[in-house]
Amino acid sequence: MKLRRRQFLHLAAGVTALPAGSRFAWAQTYPTRPVRWIVGFTPAGGNDIVARLMGQWLTERLGQPFIIENRPGAGTNIAAEAVVNASPDGYTLFLANLSNAINATLYEKLNFNFIRDIEPVAAISRAPLIMVVHSSVPARTVPEFIAYAKTNPGKVNMASAGIGSAGHLAGEMFKMMAGVNLVHVPYRGNAPALADLIAGQVEVLFPSAASSIEYVKTGKLRGLAVTSATRSDALPDLATVGDSIPGYEASSFYGIGAPKNTPAEIVDKLNKEVNAALADPKMRARLADLGGTPLPGSPADFGKLIADETEKWGAAVKFSGAKAN
DSSP states (O other): OOOOHHHHHHHHHHHHHHHHHHHHHHHHHOOSSOEEEEESSOTTSHHHHHHHHHHHHHHHHHSSOEEEEEOOOGGGHHHHHHHHTSOSSSSEEEEEEHHHHHHHHHBSOOSSOHHHHEEEEEEEEEEEBEEEEOTTSOOSSHHHHHHHHHHSTTTEEEEESSTTSHHHHHHHHHHHHHTOOEEEEEOSSHHHHHHHHHHTSSSEEOOBHHHHHHHHHTTSSEEEEEOSSSOOTTSTTSEEHHHHSTTOOOEEEEEEEEETTOOHHHHHHHHHHHHHHHHSHHHHHHHHHTTOEEOOOOHHHHHHHHHHHHHHHHHHHHHHTOOBO
């Protein structure tokens, strides 16, 4: 039996509308199963701590586990590529951070373009790094450390969370602007780097505030300065690196990314919940304890932050000459 043209168009329109309606209904009930949140560093580092803190909030608010999956290596590129290649259904997320902005220039060959291939969902916070040293280092201020490094050229080991990490480039910027020769020792995250710093295997590190602030407060490590433009409320007694090296500034950021083409309804739902968390006094206080400042905003706001940071650190990478294979 042949269908009349009007009947055909009516049925076709119904079929066309069905996927969109189904997607909307699906997004309304999201999530219906556990969500993987991939972090490109080892457990116990700043990225991991922030992800677990926000993951607990999302678990409680949305009724499904947000499971933190640590995939360290290649300056977060292994983790980022896993998310880029994941299904854009909202069940695989990424803990975006400063390393991703740095890597766009630091790595000459990547199998993805972070700005093009990752959907910005929500910023969480911005935080300074802390310049910390082992107790054996005879320096209590940045000028004293610079003097020590200059009298021991090539003998002071600078650890980092890995090539291309925020601490790596913050350290490279310090070396460049202070005119000192430090030996870079990359690790697979801040946690193992901090462990070796405490043990005295390396002398200096620029870790995230979230991963190192308790070590500074308890005296296990000596904090020399924070890397932000202004002092941190969490460590008000620490000067800024910029107080001794005018123009120096480096701070990390944390946020959620998803595979490109993740449904807008899911992105907006996650963004709404993250912003609700950032408005919660207990969450704000916890982030402050970690040295962080909340960054509420839209997905577009987070996308602009990533683009701006990529441009800023791209210039720094080129100027420093740092490269990764």
